[in-house]
Amino acid sequence: GAALVLPLPAALAIFAGLGFGIALPFLLLAYVPALRARLPRPGPWMMRLQRIFAVPMFVTALGLAWLLGQQRGVAGMTVGLGVALLLALLLWWLGARQHRGKAGGLAAVVAALGLLAGGIALLPTKAPAASSAEASGTVPFDEARLAALRAQRKPVFLYFTADWCLTCKANEAAAIDRPETSAAFEKAGVTVMVGDWTNADPAITRFLEEQGRSGVPLYLWYAPGREAQTLPQILTPATLTALVR
Secondary structure, X not given: OHHHHOOHHHHHHHHHHHHHHHHHHHHXXXXXXXXXXXOOOOOOHHHHHHHHHHHHHXXXXXXXXXXXXXXXXXXXXXXXXXXXXXXXXXXXXXXXXXXXXXXXXXXXXXXXXXXXXXXXXXXXXXXXXXXXXXXXXXXXXXXXXXXXXXXXXXXXXXXXXXXXXXXXXXXXXXXXXOHHHHHHHXXXXXXXXXXXXXXXXXXXXXXXXXXXXXXXXXXXXXXXOOOOEEOOOOOOHHHHHHHHO
16 A cells, blocks of 8 residues: 555665565476476365355455555445456356357456446545544644644654554554553653545655655654654553553
8 A cells, every 4th residue: 555655766666666566476487397296186175265265255255345445435235246247247247148159258348347347436525524533532633732742742643544554454463453552651741643645645655755755654752951862663562551651
């Protein structure tokens, strides 16, 4: 996800690396004949392996549907699931025709493109209204509010996250949202400020660039009267509670 908002050379390097990694097994088989002799013969095991590999693909599809719901609301998720279902039915129809020796590939391609275009047209263009962060003991990111808190010499823990960022979510579950962390911050009067970059908020993008970052996560600790301290990208409860000791 972060690669999509990086500068073009960095994004191309990331996607080129991913492509090379995916192609590497096939390249090895093509250029090392001895490896081809070790391949198992075709048989029923291929169908079993196909079903096994289908499980993580289904899980990935569910995760992408959830992410679409986070970015475009229930309406967006419904459109996405509807288009996916229609595409699945289209592929089933095409497979049945091919099994009977009939054509239909061109019609399927045209129909698939039409479904995708229709889905994009129906997809909501605005993100759903964000729920109030203050209800969960945090405040949404605001540079003016951050400056005011620092002027009052209050400690601030500021972090930037996104729903598509696995590292962010892992740190939140393992460290930031832990009871011991919340208790320590509350006792020390720490204001926890959250910048949600799921939909690439321009204000957050500018702030990240000012900090020399092009993506999330980013964790900053503002001790009273001091400049920001950049914390590691992998957090533990001990890392955070040590800030207020």
